[in-house]
Amino acid sequence: MRRQPDVIVAAAALMALGVVDAFGQAASDAEGIHKIRHVVIIMQENRSFDHYFGTFPGADGIPMQNGTPTACLSAPGSSACFRPYPDHSDRNGGAPHSADAAKQDIDAGKMDGFVAAAAAAVQLKGCGNSTDPNCGEDGGLSPQRVMAYHVESDIPNYWAYARAFVLQDHMFEPVASWSLPSHLYMVSAWSAECSDQDEAQSCRSDLPRKHAESKLDTPFAWTDLTWLLNRHHVSWAYYLDGGPQEPGKANGVPPIWNVLPRFTDVHQDQQVGNVRPLDSFLAAVQAGTLPAVSWIAPNKRDSEHPAARVSVGQSYVTRLINAIMKGPEWNSTAIFLSWDDWGGFYDHVQPPQVDELGYGIRVPALVISPYAKKGFVDRQILSFDSYLKFIEDDFLEGERLDPKTDGRPDPRPSVREATPILGDLREDFDFSQEPRAPFLLPEHPHTTLTSSKSIH
Numbered sequence: 206m207r208r209q210p211d212v213i214v215a216a217a218a219l220m221a222l223g224v225v226d227a228f229g230q231a232a233s234d235a236e237g238i239h240k241i242r243h244v245v246i247i248m249q250e251n252r253s254f255d256h257y258f259g260t261f262p263g264a265d266g267i268p269m270q271n272g273t274p275t276a277c278l279s280a281p282g283s284s285a286c287f288r289p290y291p292d293h294s295d296r297n298g299g300a301p302h303s304a305d306a307a308k309q310d311i312d313a314g315k316m317d318g319f320v321a322a323a324a325a326a327v328q329l330k331g332c333g334n335s336t337d338p339n340c341g342e343d344g345g346l347s348p349q350r351v352m353a354y355h356v357e358s359d360i361p362n363y364w365a366y367a368r369a370f371v372l373q374d375h376m377f378e379p380v381a382s383w384s385l386p387s388h389l390y391m392v393s394a395w396s397a398e399c400s401d402q403d404e405a406q407s408c409r410s411d412l413p414r415k416h417a418e419s420k421l422d423t424p425f426a427w428t429d430l431t432w433l434l435n436r437h438h439v440s441w442a443y444y445l446d447g448g449p450q451e452p453g454k455a456n457g458v459p460p461i462w463n464v465l466p467r468f469t470d471v472h473q474d475q476q477v478g479n480v481r482p483l484d485s486f487l488a489a490v491q492a493g494t495l496p497a498v499s500w501i502a503p504n505k506r507d508s509e510h511p512a513a514r515v516s517v518g519q520s521y522v523t524r525l526i527n528a529i530m531k532g533p534e535w536n537s538t539a540i541f542l543s544w545d546d547w548g549g550f551y552d553h554v555q556p557p558q559v560d561e562l563g564y565g566i567r568v569p570a571l572v573i574s575p576y577a578k579k580g581f582v583d584r585q586i587l588s589f590d591s592y593l594k595f596i597e598d599d600f601l602e603g604e605r606l607d608p609k610t611d612g613r614p615d616p617r618p619s620v621r622e623a624t625p626i627l628g629d630l631r632e633d634f635d636f637s638q639e640p641r642a643p644f645l646l647p648e649h650p651h652t653t654l655t656s657s658k659s660i661h
Contacts, residue, residue, distance in 0.1 A: 237636050238599050240576060242537040245499045246592055247525060248391060249518055250384065250462070250510035251299055251548025254374060254567040259289065259354045261367060263582050264374040267354065268553055276553060278317050280324035280348055287320055289551060292353030295654040299511030300351045300549025301326045303338035304412050307381040307565055310547075314555040323348035323549060338383030341511070341549050352551050358653040360515060362523050362646045363571070366542070369644050371572035371581045371633040377556045378546050378565030379588040379621070382412045385461040386562070387545040389413070391589045392443075392465050392500065393429035394606050394621040396562060402426055403469060405615035410562055425468045427615040428606060430498075430593055431479070432470045436612065439600045440496035442479045444486040446521070447504040455505065462502045462545070470613065486525075493533035497600055501525065511548055516654050523648050526573060530643035539634075540573040541592055557586060559624050564588050572633045575640035585628025594622040595630040 235242070259267035267289050268275045277286035300306070300323035309318040326341045326348075357364040379390035386396035401407035408427045434441045443465045450457035465471060466480045479496075489495050503509075509518030522542065529538055547566035556564040570587070597604055605622050608614035621627075 238631055240537060240636050241539045241574070241599055243495045243497060243499070243534055243539070244596055244599065245501065245529060245538060245540045246391070247501045247522060247540065247542045248388070249503060249522065249542070249544045250508040251302065251546055252509060252544040252569055253547035253550040253552040254376070254554070254569050255289065255552045256354050256550035257360060257363065257569045258367065258372065258374070260356055261364065261372065264372060265554060265584065276551070278320040278352065278551070280321045287349035287352050289352045289354050291356050293359055293653050293655050295514045295516050295656055296512045297353060297515070298341060298350045300341035300348070301339050302383050302546050302549045304382040306338070306549065310549070310566065311381070311555065316553050316555055319351045319549065319551045320348050323351045351549050355515065360519055361650050361652060362519050365646055366571050366573055368580055370574070370577040370579065371583055373570040373572065373583045373587055375554070375584055376543060376568055376570035376587045378563070378568050379590055380412065380563040381556065381565035382562070384545050385464070386412045387589070388462055388464045389425065391592070392431070393427060393468070394590050394593050395427055395617045397427055399424060399426040405613065408615055410618060412562070423467045423469050423472055425464065427617065428470055428611060428613045429465065429468045430596065430606060431465070431468070431476060432474065432613055433597070433601055433604055433606065433611060434498060435474045435476060437601050439498065441498040442481055442486070442496045444481055444483050444499060444501045446483045446502060446507055448482045458502045458504050465500070487528055490528045490532040490534070495534050495538070498596055509544070516652060520648050523646050527645050527648065530645055535643055536575050536640040538574060541570070542573065543570040543589070544568045557626060559626065560619055572630065574634065576634045576636050576638060578633060578635050581633065583628070583633050585632060586626050587628045590621040590624065591627055591630050594627065597622060
């Protein structure tokens with residue numbers, strides 16, 4: 206039975222003081238998933254699973270025979286084929302990652318179109334624009350760059366987190382397309398276009414493009430998770446690394462990654478103030494006042510989006526995780542770290558088809574928590590919908606973004622969190638164990654990354 210509003214308000218006040226959890230239980234008496242009172246989602250940019258963890262022991266990585274990758278990909282009109290190869294470049298050139306590129310890369314499940322898609326981008330003028338998913342950053346580089354992969358010594362902190370906590374080797378981008386719709390799925394489990402910005406029923410499944418450069422309007426009329434969080438008096442914040450990107454300036458979070466302020470329900474709920482600069486997150490971590498749910502979006506420099514430096518992104522993520530671990534709420538926190546799309550880089554696993562928009566190509570993903578299993582490789586089929594499912598199960602008594610029940614109907618074709626093949630993130634935790642101590646890593650570890658760009 207759902208609690209009455211006055212009871213919810215009273216519970217919310219006690220939650221703010223850390224006395225009770227989302228279900229009104231004393232924090233020390235919480236059981237199972239409810240031991241997690243803070244979920245932090247850190248979203249980085251444009252890397253495939255094989256590109257970062259393709260040689261991680263025990264993971265479903267790059268297929269090899271006698272130490273040599275078996276895949277050999279070519280481009281039309283070329284007799285040469287290219288195998289995955291280790292690349293220590295700190296800056297990598299990406300490739301097209303639009304819906305058309307995803308279809309070409311996947312090639313009806315053969316996963317052999319990556320080099321061809323990159324080769325086509327080399328012929329285009331004006332590549333190097335991260336807001337254009339049809340282009341790859343540093344488009345003049347040779348197309349075989351998409352076969353490059355990093356090894357442990359390049360990204361030692363990411364591998365250390367994987368060894369100490371949970372690596373998910375079947376996390377698929379929720380949509381077979383680029384950053385904007387992927388970020389939309391991260392907060393709403395849908396990507397759509399709306400003919401009427403004030404009417405959720407006017408929205409239809411789509412991969413929005415025309416709003417990519419818009420910075421002032423709020424074109425997303427369908428329902429996002431904050432609608433349910435607000436109804437249940439569950440605190441949330443959406444943190445921007447450097448704040449929102451301003452017109453004509455390079456710093457801040459680009460609008461294609463900064464989607465939540467453009468949902469109409471955030472404005473209707475008068476919660477735009479929950480969109481905050483990253484400094485507010487670091488202050489909340491230190492003060493022990495983290496909201497129940499936090500999303501963190503990077504700026505370009507910290508994002509790892511080609512051609513941003515891998516080393517800079519790793520240091521940025523390490524700084525965030527170290528801050529959480531040093532704070533007073535580490536023992537009740539789950540960190541979900543992932544990358545929003547594959548960036549054109551090779552991956553060998555065919556994505557499952559769950560609806561007309563997804564899933565997309567595999568991306569790296571980690572779970573870091575005092576209750577996370579140690580050294581566990583999670584092989585469940587997952588997508589960013591699983592983050593929403595976990596939050597709903599933890600804080601919302603399992604209520605879903607379901608037009609039939611959520612009180613703000615929209616015409617989404619399915620409830621993504623209820624997709625039969627979607628795994629359950631609770632499998633990544635052992636809530637019976639004592640909370641694990643912080644696992645602090647050097648913010649600037651020694652690596653084998655080199656300053657040169659990928660030039661193969």
